[in-house]
Amino acid sequence: MRILLLGTAAGGGFPQWNCRSPNSLRAWSGDPAAPARTQTSVAVTLDGKSWVLINASPDLRSQILANPALWPAQGLRHSPITDVVLTGGEIDFITGLLTLREGHAFTLHGSAETLATIDANPIFGALPRDRVPRHAFELDTGFEVLPGLAVTAFDVPGKVPLYLEGQGSLAGRRGTTVGLEITGGGRRVLFVPGCAAIDDGLRARIDGCDILLFDGTLWRDDEMVTLGVSAKTGQRMGHVSMSGPGGAMAGLAGLRIGRRVFIHINTTNPVLAADTPERAVAEAEGWHIPVDGEELHP
Numbered sequence: 001m002r003i004l005l006l007g008t009a010a011g012g013g014f015p016q017w018n019c020r021s022p023n024s025l026r027a028w029s030g031d032p033a034a035p036a037r038t039q040t041s042v043a044v045t046l047d048g049k050s051w052v053l054i055n056a057s058p059d060l061r062s063q064i065l066a067n068p069a070l071w072p073a074q075g076l077r078h079s080p081i082t083d084v085v086l087t088g089g090e091i092d093f094i095t096g097l098l099t100l101r102e103g104h105a106f107t108l109h110g111s112a113e114t115l116a117t118i119d120a121n122p123i124f125g126a127l128p129r130d131r132v133p134r135h136a137f138e139l140d141t142g143f144e145v146l147p148g149l150a151v152t153a154f155d156v157p158g159k160v161p162l163y164l165e166g167q168g169s170l171a172g173r174r175g176t177t178v179g180l181e182i183t184g185g186g187r188r189v190l191f192v193p194g195c196a197a198i199d200d201g202l203r204a205r206i207d208g209c210d211i212l213l214f215d216g217t218l219w220r221d222d223e224m225v226t227l228g229v230s231a232k233t234g235q236r237m238g239h240v241s242m243s244g245p246g247g248a249m250a251g252l253a254g255l256r257i258g259r260r261v262f263i264h265i266n267t268t269n270p271v272l273a274a275d276t277p278e279r280a281v282a283e284a285e286g287w288h289i290p291v292d293g294e295e296l297h298p
């Protein structure tokens with residue numbers, strides 16, 4: 001199995017377009033220790049010819065341009081992207097679907113909840129069902145997305161997409177936010193770009209995996225408040241933080257995980273710069289902070 005990290009930043013990217021927090025300023029200035037990043041999405045393949053896109057970020061076009069493995073490879077019109085699997089309906093997970101509109105056929109997989117959200121928005125009619133069939137996956141039930149490559153989606157604590165916050169409970173229903181277990185070639189990879197809390201069920205699922213790609217939105221829950229850039233905490237956004245007693249590093253410590261990798265990292269998170277004390281702590285805890293374009297081989 002090959003996993004291409006197309007983008008590693010949270011919604012907004014790094015530097016976020018309107019952000020001048022100290023961290024973002026380093027990226028704006030071109031500091032090589034704080035390289036710019038696009039919004040989180042990964043592509044997975046077994047044979048290097050057919051690729052499954054996991055989430056379609058607003059940066060998808062630039063991500064394709066930056067990764068020759070995803071360029072058209074035959075005939076007049078072609079893309080190696082055969083399938084797109086969604087973990088939710090967040091803006092940073094779905095808007096790249098509109099980049100895939102020019103006649104290409106692929107299958108769109110998501111929870112019934114997420115596909116209903118997409119199909120309620122007429123703009124996604126640009127991906128007609130006869131060319132882009134929707135497959136609503138059952139939670140906790142594996143399906144084969146490519147020959148030999150299986151995906152099982154599971155519910156994780158999360159939040160409804162930003163644009164649906166005014167319409168009821170912030171937590172959403174079952175299927176609003178899912179993680180993916182991806183198996184193939186004898187390997188097991190977990191992809192969880194958004195997660196509001198870590199419980200025993202999640203720990204059990206993660207235990208023993210070859211690679212974990214996990215929500216690394218904020219270093220501290222109150223990071224954006226303290227910086228003065230937003231009134232929102234990580235919890236309010238549906239994201240567990242990296243550090244602290246309830247954080248991802250503590251919550252997942254002790255599990256058998258081949259490689260721990262943070263993704264979906266927010267523009268304010270100090271681990272984005274290679275020389276910060278927070279980066280040193282995360283690495284000492286065994287976590288890898290990847291860059292865009294990195295390829296992982298579980």
Ligand code: MLT
Pocket residue numbers: 010011012090091092162194237238
């Ligand atoms: C999130 O992960 O909290 C969202 O991507 C935020 C957003 O859509 O701006």
Ligand code: MN
Pocket residue numbers: 010011090092194264
């Ligand atoms: Mn996001």
